[in-house]
Amino acid sequence: MYDTIVIGAGLSGLMAGIMRAERGERVLVLAKGHGTTHWASGCVDLYDSAASPLAAIEQLATEQPDHPYAIAGRAAVEAAFAKLRALCADAGYPLAGSLERNLLLPSAVGALRPTCFAPATMVAGDGRQLAANSGQSAPLLIAGFRDLRDFFPQLIAENLSAQGYTAAAAYLDLPPTSRSKEFTTTIFARLFEEDAFREHVGQQLRRLVKDGRFTRIGLPAILGQRHATQVLADLQARCGALIFEIPTLPTSVPGSRIYQVLADAFETRGGRVQLGSKVERAEGGHGQLQFIYSEAAAREQRHRADRYILATGGVVGGGLRGDYGGTLHETALGLPVHTPAHSAWFDPRFLNDSGHPVFRSGVAVDRTFRPVDEQGAVIYNNVAVVGSALANADAIREGCLEGLAVATGYAAGIL
Amino acid sequence: MDHIELSLVQSLDHCIKCNICTSACPVAAVTDKFPGPKYVGPQAQRFRMDSQPTPDDSVDYCSGCRVCNQVCPTGVRIAELNARARAQIVKERGVPVRNRLLGYSWLAGAAGSGPQAPLANFAMQNPLLRQIGERVFGVARKGPFPSFSRYTFRSWFKKHHKARTNTRRQVVYFHGCSTNYYEPRIGKVTVAVLERNGFDVILAKQGCCGLPLLSMVLSTMQNATTTIT
Numbered sequence: 001m002y003d004t005i006v007i008g009a010g011l012s013g014l015m016a017g018i019m020r021a022e023r024g025e026r027v028l029v030l031a032k033g034h035g036t037t038h039w040a041s042g043c044v045d046l047y048d049s050a051a052s053p054l055a056a057i058e059q060l061a062t063e064q065p066d067h068p069y070a071i072a073g074r075a076a077v078e079a080a081f082a083k084l085r086a087l088c089a090d091a092g093y094p095l096a097g098s099l100e101r102n103l104l105l106p107s108a109v110g111a112l113r114p115t116c117f118a119p120a121t122m123v124a125g126d127g128r129q130l131a132a133n134s135g136q137s138a139p140l141l142i143a144g145f146r147d148l149r150d151f152f153p154q155l156i157a158e159n160l161s162a163q164g165y166t167a168a169a170a171y172l173d174l175p176p177t178s179r180s181k182e183f184t185t186t187i188f189a190r191l192f193e194e195d196a197f198r199e200h201v202g203q204q205l206r207r208l209v210k211d212g213r214f215t216r217i218g219l220p221a222i223l224g225q226r227h228a229t230q231v232l233a234d235l236q237a238r239c240g241a242l243i244f245e246i247p248t249l250p251t252s253v254p255g256s257r258i259y260q261v262l263a264d265a266f267e268t269r270g271g272r273v274q275l276g277s278k279v280e281r282a283e284g285g286h287g288q289l290q291f292i293y294s295e296a297a298a299r300e301q302r303h304r305a306d307r308y309i310l311a312t313g314g315v316v317g318g319g320l321r322g323d324y325g326g327t328l329h330e331t332a333l334g335l336p337v338h339t340p341a342h343s344a345w346f347d348p349r350f351l352n353d354s355g356h357p358v359f360r361s362g363v364a365v366d367r368t369f370r371p372v373d374e375q376g377a378v379i380y381n382n383v384a385v386v387g388s389a390l391a392n393a394d395a396i397r398e399g400c401l402e403g404l405a406v407a408t409g410y411a412a413g414i415l
Numbered sequence: 416m417d418h419i420e421l422s423l424v425q426s427l428d429h430c431i432k433c434n435i436c437t438s439a440c441p442v443a444a445v446t447d448k449f450p451g452p453k454y455v456g457p458q459a460q461r462f463r464m465d466s467q468p469t470p471d472d473s474v475d476y477c478s479g480c481r482v483c484n485q486v487c488p489t490g491v492r493i494a495e496l497n498a499r500a501r502a503q504i505v506k507e508r509g510v511p512v513r514n515r516l517l518g519y520s521w522l523a524g525a526a527g528s529g530p531q532a533p534l535a536n537f538a539m540q541n542p543l544l545r546q547i548g549e550r551v552f553g554v555a556r557k558g559p560f561p562s563f564s565r566y567t568f569r570s571w572f573k574k575h576h577k578a579r580t581n582t583r584r585q586v587v588y589f590h591g592c593s594t595n596y597y598e599p600r601i602g603k604v605t606v607a608v609l610e611r612n613g614f615d616v617i618l619a620k621q622g623c624c625g626l627p628l629l630s631m632v633l634s635t636m637q638n639a640t641t642t643i644t
Contacts, residue, residue, distance in 0.1 A: 182451060187443075276486070318488065
């Protein structure tokens with residue numbers, strides 16, 4: 001018997017779980033598998049705005065009172081980010097950035113992507129710092145390994161150069177290792193925690209820095225799993241230039257690091273994570289959710305708690321699913337999905353400025369995140385819905401995927 | 416195709432190739448003879464046809480631990496796919512002696528644990544014997560074996576067991592072969608914790624859980640666990 005069961009182990013679920021556990025509750029996080037954290041960049045977007053993202057969401061709250069940020073409120077957003085930063089700093093994996101100004105970090109194709117907070121291991125890639133670099137004779141180097149699929153230094157360097165950030169590209173030789181065939185991001189991250197591997201890479205970088213007078217080097221985000229901060233510092237000391245990580249395609253190492261930071265924080269506060277347990281249905285009535293059932297070996301497992309937090313994500317995370325008939329379903333509890341009629345899902349223009357109406361679909365909630373039906377009546381008093389499962393936000397277009405998860409998870413966690 | 420097989424085949428299409436399974440896989444972490452659950456599972460499965468020989472053997476390194484299933488964000492039944500693919504290899508070529516040796520590990524446990532344990536442990540760690548074992552049976556000489564215990568957990572429990580208390584809180588403890596033959600202290604501390612918390616511990620008659628048989632492909636999924644435990 002738990003006080004709270006959180007369904008979903010992404011950013012919103014773990015934030016909610018941590019906050020409930022800090023109140024002394026017995027908390028279980030049930031999840032189908034690892035969340036979308038492992039697919040994302042490991043950065044935390046608040047809002048895509050050239051000016052202050054915090055000011056932008058305050059504006060948003062007045063214009064769209066149903067937006068999840070408006071429900072959470074500015075104070076919760078600020079407190080949630082402060083909490084997340086403290087958790088990461090305590091784990092030796094600090095986040096850098098400001099609620100007042102976005103960083104502009106190179107992506108895996110060399111585009112500059114705005115984000116609010118990034119791991120300190122990425123910060124030296126900020127566009128503003130690169131700009132200061134571009135007038136000098138010492139340009140930027142982007143380096144990688146041929147053995148790492150889907151990371152092309154030349155592509156990134158050329159795209160950055162085209163935007164005025166002069167950059168060169170190089171492939172590094174693979175240091176001697178027992179492996180010969182499979183080099184995924186995770187395997188590289190483990191190799192970078194080995195002294196001998198780092199020494200070999202460090203020597204190559206030092207030579208490149210000496211020959212090319214580079215002051216900054218962008219490397220794929222594979223620089224260590226549990227000790228990324230130390231790995232980065234060590235490589236910088238060895239080569240004498242600033243180093244920054246560039247997010248890769250999944251599996252995202254920085255994404256898995258932030259998952260680990262939060263899952264560890266949750267467990268040290270007494271919480272329990274149970275993966276491989278997809279919640280498939282629920283039982284309740286009279287405004288109370290009583291039981292939830294998860295898939296288990298050859299049977300269903302029944303779970304019971306006083307309170308439930310639904311953090312299963314949107315279409316990508318598997319919290320929402322569309323059928324061929326044009327109906328969207330919420331997959332765990334069977335809650336109604338607030339969505340336009342099927343015929344109004346898409347704007348005829350693919351690249352429509354204001355996006356497509358279907359992307360604002362999700363579970364509608366009241367001011368305390370309780371799910372409501374189309375008439376606005378609360379369905380379950382003891383359920384809160386957080387993160388991408390919420391209606392009335394177009395998180396990818398607004399650039400607020402992680403911020404929304406962190407803020408609503410936190411807000412529901414302290415209710 | 417039965418409904419289980421159908422659900423496996425359908426789950427192939429849920430794979431989005433994110434490689435989360437590979438990053439969590441304990442086998443892929445230590446050897447690249449095993450390219451990872453994604454490759455040998457949902458990807459290679461597309462090349463396995465009923466009427467044609469198995470295209471790739473690397474799936475045989477899968478230990479059947481199911482971590483891939485646990486972490487998969489889209490619910491692909493990777494471990495089951497792998498178990499069936501390995502069963503197919505065995506069907507084509509038969510079961511190697513090695514698999515029979517390791518699969519019936521409880522027999523080895525029963526033979527090696529007890530007063531003769533020091534002798535058995537000496538044999539298992541002897542480089543010459545291990546070399547012969549590698550040549551003859553195909554058991555890697557560097558692969559570590561657990562140490563047999565001088566006494567089994569069940570023999571300890573028989574002596575230890577106190578008269579039943581009046582408590583109505585009873586627990587049936589399924590200790591597994593490893594606890595019985597190799598690490599009885601695990602069972603001892605478990606009993607201590609349970610008794611301290613007021614439980615009466617009962618040991619039911621029990622055999623192999625079926626996992627070694629499953630990972631050595633000596634039994635298919637449906638009958639392994641149900642018939643033996």
